[in-house]
Amino acid sequence: MSRAINELLDIMARLRSPDGGCPWDLEQTFRTIAPYAIEEAYEVADAIERDDMAALKEELGDLLFQVVFHARMAEERGAFDFADVVAAICDKMIRRHPHVFEAPDGRDADAQTAAWEDQKAEERRAKGAASLLDDVPVALPGLARAVKLQKRAARVGFDWTNVEDVLAKLEEEVRELQAAACTKSADAIEDEFGDLLFVIANVARHLRVDPEAALRRANEKFARRFRHIETRLAAAGRDLAEASLDEMEALWTEAKRGERGEKE
Numbered sequence: 001m002s003r004a005i006n007e008l009l010d011i012m013a014r015l016r017s018p019d020g021g022c023p024w025d026l027e028q029t030f031r032t033i034a035p036y037a038i039e040e041a042y043e044v045a046d047a048i049e050r051d052d053m054a055a056l057k058e059e060l061g062d063l064l065f066q067v068v069f070h071a072r073m074a075e076e077r078g079a080f081d082f083a084d085v086v087a088a089i090c091d092k093m094i095r096r097h098p099h100v101f102e103a104p105d106g107r108d109a110d111a112q113t114a115a116w117e118d119q120k121a122e123e124r125r126a127k128g129a130a131s132l133l134d135d136v137p138v139a140l141p142g143l144a145r146a147v148k149l150q151k152r153a154a155r156v157g158f159d160w161t162n163v164e165d166v167l168a169k170l171e172e173e174v175r176e177l178q179a180a181a182c183t184k185s186a187d188a189i190e191d192e193f194g195d196l197l198f199v200i201a202n203v204a205r206h207l208r209v210d211p212e213a214a215l216r217r218a219n220e221k222f223a224r225r226f227r228h229i230e231t232r233l234a235a236a237g238r239d240l241a242e243a244s245l246d247e248m249e250a251l252w253t254e255a256k257r258g259e260r261g262e263k264e
Contacts, residue, residue, distance in 0.1 A: 005082075008064070008065070008068055009068060009072075009082055012065075012068045012069060012072045013072060016072055016073070016076065025069075028069070028073070029073070030070060030073060033066065033069055033070070034139075036066060037063070037066040037067075037070070038139070040059065040062045040063040040065075040066055041063060043059045043062065043063075044056065044059045044060060044063055045216075046059075047059045049213075049216065049217075049220075067082075067085065068082060071084075071085050095119065096115075096119045096120075097112075099112065099115075117155060121155075132152050132153070132155075132156065133149055133152055133153075136148045136149055136152065141212055142197065143197065143200075143201050143204075143211040143212050143215065144211070144212050146197070146198050146201035146202070146211075147201050147204065147205050147211065150201065150202055150205055151205065160202065160206065162206070163203065163206040163207060166199065166202050166203050166206050167203060169199050169202075170196070170199045170200065170203060173192065173195050173196040173199050174196065176192045176195065176196075177189070177192040177193055177195075177196050179192075180192040180193075224255070224259075225252055225255040225256065225259075226252075228251060228252075228254070228255035228258070229243075229248050229251040229252060229255070232251050232254070233247075233251070
């Protein structure tokens with residue numbers, strides 16, 4: 001294992017070497033490659049969603065490479081190196097799991113989640129965070145960040161008591177968006193649409209649904225059913241532009257029926 005890691009570190013050092021390294025790798029900065037790290041994380045999630053173990057192995061390697069890339073650039077600055085990254089996460093995992101590494105206390109998963117959040121709150125205070133929300137990453141996808149912000153606020157009691165109240169708020173936000181749409185004001189519409197999405201994230205949180213995963217699933221469902229429309233029309237020698245909306249909706253319904261049949 002250590003030999004494999006060392007080989008990867010050596011490859012990264014060679015790519016970043018001013019003497020014969022890769023020109024593209026040499027010109028990169030933390031900012032320029034940050035989007036690649038995000039992209040690789042999504043590709044890991046996609047491989048998991050497809051239950052493709054071969055792809056997951058490859059995508060985890062790509063994600064690891066991003067970690068090594070950042071660590072190498074930090075080492076060049078004299079800030080830290082890959083070993084420091086590993087040491088930091090090891091220390092954090094041991095610190096946040098005293099029930100495993102110190103004294104077993106029989107806590108269940110919910111109790112561990114609460115203890116984990118308590119530990120993170122203590123670490124934030126030690127860093128001098130001014131707000132409970134300070135370290136929720138701005139770069140997270142909007143729905144994921146909404147859920148994290150809501151979870152933080154809920155820890156101090158700022159939360160709906162049940163999902164029925166959140167659903168009532170959702171209906172209220174829909175009405176407010178309808179009213180904004182009547183004004184034709186782009187700013188008002190965007191504002192109310194954002195509020196609606198934020199409440200939808202809150203509904204997801206109360207129902208213990210990952211909104212990003214749910215939306216990915218809905219996206220794939222849409223793509224799958226739309227491809228069915230394309231395939232059926234092509235089999236009939238027709239183009240999408242030639243089909244009426246009623247025809248396409250009938251084929252969409254056909255695709256839905258087929259999916260239900262597969263599940264049965």
